[in-house]
Structures are given as C-alpha cells and as structure tokens.
Amino acid sequence: MTAVETTAATTGHRTVTGRLWWRPDRAGTPIVLALVLIVGSLVFGDSFASGRNLGNIALDSSYLLLIATGMTFVVLSGGIDLSVGSLLALSGVLTAYGAQWGTLTAVLLPLAVCGVIGLVNGLLIGTAGIAPFIVTLASLLFARGLAFAVADEGNKVHLIPADLALTRLGQARWLGLSAPVWFALVVFAAAVVVLNRTRFGQSTFAVGDNLEAAGLMGLPTARVRVLVYVVSALLTGIAGVLVAAQTQSGLPTIGEGRELEAIAAVVIGGTLLTGGAGSLAGTLAGVLLLKVIQNLINQVGTLTSYYQQVVSGTFLIVVVLIQSRLTRRRMR
C-alpha cells in the first residue's frame, strides 16, 4: 500500500461526470443493445426494423423510462421501491377519475396523491428507519387497494373524454414520435442534470455509498432518502397520467410486475443494487434493451407473452449475478 500518492496533481479540465459515465464495464449494455438490434433486424427484417414497430418500442419504453429514472435515484441511494407498479395503476385511475373536472385536475390529482405516497414511503424509510422493501411492499398493497377503491372495486372504468386537452396532448405525435416519448425524454434529461449537477444528486450517490459517513460529513441524509422516494413516486405518477391519456381510461389492474422491470432496467444499466454507483445513461440503455428483447419475444409467434416474465426474471438474476461477481473482484 502506498503511503502518499505520487500521481501528478492536476487542475482538472475534464469533468468527473464525463469519466464516470462510460466506463468499459458499463459500456457493455449499449453494446449488447446494439447487437440485439442488429440481430433482430437480420432475423425478423421489416416486421422488427420498421418505423412503426420501433415507434411502438419507443412508446412502450417511455413509460418504463420514467419509472426506471425514478428507480435509479432510489437504487443509487441504497434503497428499493417496489410500489411503482401499483402507483402506475393508481395514477392512471386517478387521472381518469379526475378527468371529469377537466385536464388540470386530471393531472394534478394523481401527481399529488403519488407525491404524498412517495413522501410517506420516504419518511418511513428515511426518518423512521424501516427497511425500504417492507415499506414499499406495503405501499404496493395500499396503492393497489386505493386504485380499486376509486374504481369501485374494479366494477367501474373511468373514461377520459376524447375532447379533453389531456387526450389530445397524450395522443399527439411530433416528428414521428408520440407525445409520451417526448415527455419521457424531457423528464429524463432534467433528471440527468439533477443527478449529476446538483447537491441533491451528489448526496444521493454519497448516501448510497456509505450512509453513516454521509451523515457524519454533514449531509442531510434523511432528507435525501425521503426525496428519492418522492421523485420515484412522482415520475411514476407522470407515467400513469401518460398511460391514461393514451388509453383514455384508468384501469386498476395495470402495472403488475412493473417494479421488477424497472429494477431490472436500472441494474442492467450498471447501477449497483447496493447503491452508490451507477448512471442514468445506463438506465436508458437498460430500458431499451429490456423492451427490445420483449418485442423480439413477441415477434416469435409461438411464444406467449408469459415467456416475457420468465425471461425478465431470469435476465435480472443473471445480470445481478454478473454484477456482484464484478464488484467483488474489484473490491479485492
């Protein structure tokens, strides 16, 4: 062990962010994504590589990207949010329910409720010190229950009128891509700035890296840990509003298993499940990879959509296994 580092002192012209984003071991996901895209195009030709199909993949990815972006914050902070699938359904139901009073309520009601649930999650985890998976598992149950309660135990489907501004906005297309894709990209870009260029973002990394040290360094650890769950719930809420606007209805049954998809995307993107290291760029690659693979499974006519679950679950396990191998080696 060297006593004093003799590496030349630098005044630093390149930024840390530039270096931390694309490490050789992280670039793996984009490379795999590119390979899968090429193989998909070769095997399935136009049925896969058509503008229409790729547009569908983009639309499908946009909801997951929103959820996974929030999840990235949570996972980086060393936590986990299992409630996002239920929150997606709740947000959709509330959007449709609120639509009877106009677009503003249709948007603000679900976001407010999701924000409050995220806040409660965060407070229970960040200040009361309860294990994240228990809290969010409970709010998974709670949010689903609330969604069903609003939808009259599933007997009533709230519909969004076609002439509402929300519907037109949600179903608009610009430059060949549907509105949710653009919304997701804007939110994602904002999240990248927040994570990498603000104190809150830097503290999120620190809290996940070493919670005790972060506290002793004077960081507002509790506030950070509360906020990441609010971010996650709010971004999921936005995704729910967009889903409802697209489908013009709110169903309390949607979103089951989304939490796993989101966690898988985050982890595939190179974020450590134990927190402290990772990137949103990786999450974007992870989301696309997951959605492209699911699309390819659907292209194979003989496979039912149930196989998607088998593949997703197995994929998650394999990636985490590789990841823990890699980090263990680096630690030694």
Add this chain to the structure above:
Amino acid sequence: MTGTRTARPDVLTVLRGGGVYPAILLLLLFNVAFTPNFATLTNLRLQLVQVAPVAIVAIGMALVIGTEGIDLSVGSTMALSAALLPLYLGYGVWPAVVVALLAGAAVGIVNGSLVAFGHMQPIIATLGTLVACRGLALVLADGRLAEMFDPVLGTLGNDSVLGVPISVLLVLVVTGAAVVAVRRAAFGRRLLAVGGNRAAATLAGLPVNRTLVTVYVVSGVLAAAAGVLSTARQGAADPSSAGLLIELSAITAVVVGGTPLSGGRIRILGTLMGALLMQLIIATVIQHDLPDSTARMLQAGIIVAAVYVQRGRSRA
C-alpha cells in the same frame, strides 16, 4: 425529549414481545360482541381453514428471515405447484403432489444457491424467481384455470379428522416440526447462528452455504404444499391468482409474531399467531361488509406498524 425516549422502549418492548396475543384476544372479543354468527363452530373452522396456506408459508418465511434473508417467491411457487398438479394428476394424486413439492424444492435450490454461492441479496434473487416462476406457471397452464374433480384431492382440501380439518392438522404438524427444529435440532442452531453472525458461523466451521440452501428449500417445499392445499380446497388450479401477494401476508405474520427482520431470532408460535391475527382482521373487515380494497389498505398499515414497532430491536 429525553423523558419520552426513556419511557418509550417499555411500551414497545411489550408490543414486540407478545403483542400479538392480546391483539388476537381483543379482536376475538370484539367479534364475539359485535359480529353476528362469529362465535359458531362453523365460522371458527372456516377461519382456521382459510388461514392454513398463509400459516404454512409464513413458517417457512420465518425460517428464512431467521437467516437474515427473505423469500419473495413463495406466492409464485404456490402458483407453480398449482399449475403442475393437473398436469400430473393422470399418474395419480400422490405422484402429482410429489411433483409439485419437488418443484417447490427446485425453486428453493435456485434461491438458496443464488444467495449462498452467488452472494446475491435475498430480495433480488427471490424477486427474480417470483417473476420467473409466475411466468413459468402461466406458461405451463397456458394461462388458464384448470378444474379438477379428484376425490382424494377433495378430501385433502375439505375433510376433517376427528372434527379437525386436514389442512389445520397439516399446519399443526408443520408448526410442531418447526418448533422442534429451531429449539432442539442442530439445523435450527446453525440457522440462528448463520442469521445472527454469518462470519462467526463460518469461522466456527458450520456449513453456512448448506444451511442457507436448506432453509430456502424448506421454504419452497412449504410454499408448494400450501399451493397443493389451496388448490385442493378450491378444486381448481389457477396459476394467475394462486398465492398472489401471499409473500406479504407471510412476512406480516412473521413480523407481527415478533421475529425481527435482522435475523438470528425466530418465533414460530408467534408467527402462527401472527397469521391468525391477520386472518381475523380480514374476516372482521369482510364480515362487516367493508370492500376488499379496504382490507388491503388496512393490511398495508398493519405491516408498517408491526415493522415500526420491531425496528428498535434491530438497531440496538
């Protein structure tokens, strides 16, 4: 501030230790007083029969939690076992049951190996198998509900011996075996040592990995058994709804029963009582005509409250 801090642990200690027993008593008294037709033999039997699958799963869960782990895949394992039953019923009931239990063991081996040899966090490993197994169950059953009219299976699900339903007897047997295993068997001691301090268990020469794999196998087999039981009772295998969210009920039962999530300590009887308490709460809600969604939200609240009360212990 300091005054309340010193006073609080005492109340919490009571709640943690045996809070589940007075809670059950209170709820029973409430129901006897205010719920019509509650204190009938038929109703009490119904409650016990209904709690049986959760209780069995919860006992497996308690053992896993004792090793500082968690098994989220139990519900999917139930579904997998339910999906397999009708497929192998042609070879006879017992071969089919054996296949179902073996599937549970296989899931347990996968979970246990990922945790023990793969050094994966139990939450993630079992979250992966949760999704994969549910998918597998749906693939096997092609997503459809399969009705079964097998007399033996019907007996298993609905008949009684000396007035006690068979499923309740099974719960008692599993509970007894678990109590003996934890208190008197070397396996139980290993399990507690692994959960309490894994490094110390390794340095004491204990077979840590084998213990971990075994405990997940036990949990998997018990979940599969619960799957057989609920399938037998309903006379139909429904892989899309069987065991859905039962992991939550099981974890709640374990925690409400006084087992800390931090590992190293297990309360089997408490777990059984925890399962019973949750069942009673849901029954109360339903019998007072409150909707299912309310029951869910209530359960969420109880989970958080139970863990919150437990929390002080893991910190100390």
Add this chain to the structure above:
Amino acid sequence: MSIPALDVRTVSKHFAGVRALTDVSLELFPGEVHALVGENGAGKSTLIKVITGVYRPDDGEMHYLGEPAAFAHPRDAQTAGVSTIYQEINLVPMRSVAANLYLGREPVNRFGLIDFRRMHREAGELLAGYGITVDVRRRLGELGLGVQQMIAVARALSTEARVVIMDEPTSSLEPREVDLLLDVVALLRRRQIAVLYVTHKLDEVFRICDRVTVLRDGRVAHTGPVTGTSRLRLVATMLGRDIDQIRRHGATTFGDHRPAATGTPVLRAEGLTRRPLLDGVSVEVHAGEVVGLAGLLGSGRTETAKAVFGADRLDEGAVTVDGGSARRWNPAAAIRSGIGMVPEDRKAEGIVGDLSVRDNIVLAALPRLTTAGFLSRRREDAIVDTFVRRLRIKITGPGQRVRELSGGNQQKVLLARMLCLHPRVLILDEPTRGIDVGAKAEIQALISELATLGLGVLLISSELEEVVEGAGRVLVLRDGALVAVLHDDEVSEARIMREIAQASEGGTA
C-alpha cells in the same frame, strides 16, 4: 488564558440505566492540542458524540466560543466549526477525491449547478497545501488508507473549523503516514485551532499534545499539562491502579514457561500466499509452545492466522496437522484437524450476540453433540458448566445472551468455544485487545497454562510486550512476508522493532 474555544461543563449521559458519562468537564483552548485518553469503555466515544450532537446530554452544558451551544446534529456542529475525524475513515469510497472534499458544499455556478471544473481546481490546490499530490478525480477507494485519512483531515479543515476532534486517527496508519498526520496536527496548532486528540498511543500524547485529560469509567480522572506528567502516572491513572503495584507486577501475567521447540511440529503451514496480502509465509507450531506473530498492522498477521485456519482462499500454500491435510482446507476442516482460532474482530466474526452463552460456547462443537440431527441438552450443559467455571466467565446463567456480556467475558466465551473442541493448536488473534485489565491478565495466564498442558499456541498481538513475554519464538512479518524468526534470547522488544524497521527501509512499498 483566552476564553476556551470549547467548554464542556459537568456533562452526564446514561443509556438504559448505565452511566456512560458522569460530570465530565473539558476545556479546549485555541492553539492547543488536547489529548483525550482512557481505556475502552471509559467514555471517550460517548463524550465525542455528545460534543458533536449525536447524543444529547442528560445533564450539564456546553459553551462554544463563549456562547452556550447544543448541537442537534453533527451537521450543525460542522457548520458551526466543530469538525470531527473518525477512526474508521468516514468518507464515501466510490466517489472522487474532490467530491469527498466538497460533498454538501460543492461550488455552484449562477444556475445553481455544480461547477466541477472549479471544484477540481480548488480540490487540487487545497490538497497541495498539505503536501498531498493526487488526481482529485480518482475514486477515493482506490487510494491508500493514509491518503484517505489525510483527505478526511483536509475536508474537516476546509470547513473553517475552530475545533477539530480527531478520534484515534492513526490507528490504521503506517509510521510514515503517522508522521505526515502529526505534521498536520502541528500545523493546526499554529493556525490557532483547538484540537481534541483522542488516542490510545502514549507516544503520540507525549509527541504532540499540550494537555491531557484521562477518562475512567465515565469520569475525568485527571487533567493537566503533558509536560510534568510521567508515562507511568498516566498509565496508572488510565487503569485506575496504584503505581507501585504496576512496577512490581510487570506488564503481563504470562508465566515463565518457554520451552525450546523440539521434535516434529504439530502444525506446519508452508508458503502461504494470497496476493497481494501474503507472500510465502511459513509457520510451524510445536506442542506446548507459544509462537508469537509480530509486525505492524497490515503486515499480514491476521491474514496469516486466517490462512492457517482456512478462512481465506489461498493462491498457494499448504497446511498440515500431524503430517495430514484435508482435500478442501476450510475452517470446518481445520477444526476437524485440531486447530482452533479466536478471531481478531470479536463482534463481527466471533460472537453471535443474540444467542445464549450456552449456544455460543458449543457452536463449533455442534457436529459432535448431535445425534440424528438433535442436540443433547445434557451434554451441552456439561461442557458449558465446565468452561464457565474453568475460565471464570461471569454470567447470570447459561441462557444469558452473549450480547449482554462485557468484552472480556465475550472473549472468554470464544476461547471456551475453541477449547471445548480439545484442539492441538490454538490461533489467538489479538486475544486481549479491548478488554478490561483483569480479564486481560486472566487470559494471559491461561495461555501459559494451556501451553504447559501441551497445547500449541500461535499468538498474535499488537502489544509487543505481550508477544515478548508470552512467546518462546517470534515470527516477524513485514508487507505480507516473513522477515525474521527470533528464538528464546533473541526475543526482545528492541530486536523485534529493529527487524520491523529494518525491513520497511528495504522495501519502499
């Protein structure tokens, strides 16, 4: 004298009925390095935590820069100018050096976004001021512990600190790194900063401290200038002993037992290699002999112990007991072959706190007490009874939780766990660290007694006197390699230190 930067007045704190601090007062003046010493459990950490706002005192008050002050959180203390440097480096290893220096107060541009360019430039300049040259964009965890500790100091100072609390900052540093750190402490004094220097190393007290406060059992046992206080007086105050008594007894309670090692060794470990920590270390232990393992922290002492016991995977090397070995060498195989080990980190690797004393003692003996998977309570109790009496373990009953015992009694439980296996060789890694004086003496005497009875002991200790007085043969390690084997008369503190010093000059890491 000027007004104190920090003035702690008759502070008391208790936890669940146990008094951790009683009427503790402490004055810290600007430009003063004030040593805080005391045995484990004397209340040093509690006092720091009360000062920095982790705990709230039950009684008493604190004045900071002449004003009454009570910090609700370490953050408040830091903002006010009271910085703390902890024993374990409390930084975030996966973030860059610069991020660690500026976390929570990063320079921002006019949009409120972090200005990384400025942050890196300032970080480089800041560290250069302390003579540290390092790429500030590297991950902190990739650097050596010494540099990390210096960065922790730099961080603490860059917050305009008026008071700096250092909690055993040198405990994991090498001598060269210690020199560097002490230079920085001297720099602080010149800058009129008040330093509270918590340590257990008397050398450092006499080297850089102006005044010293001794805590014992949560009370101030002594406060005064360092000059004019003798080392022996200080030790005596810390231990709460009569000076004459210490002189008469010597430092340890090992017997005179030092038989020459003869015949075939019981334990033979050859060429143990685990890169980069261990490089071809060979160890032999004969029956009835105590072999000492000396070296600095990080020299490979603990790694050697773990390698012999099969706890770590090895790149090369073989361990044989009585000429035989096992196909897969792991702790279970080592125990079956007759080796026992009491690990260094009692809490993390030794006790299972939630289990009873009984369960802890028989833990390693489980396979031997099991019939058809079931345990015999009668046989368990017989073993527990024997060892509780023989080692004089103070417990309320065999069912008591180990967590509730004192450090010394926990250590005895771990010894019992291994002794009940009737081992041929016992590896003891720091068996007396962090336990009270009485238990320490008992364990030292026990080691001699066990050797007399024919047990081979491999003794690791960071206290040289323990190795010198306890062992008949001493192996000296440096940078993971064996550099000297000292026999009988060659064994002395001076000689061991010479071997270590000589060695470290030879290799510049």
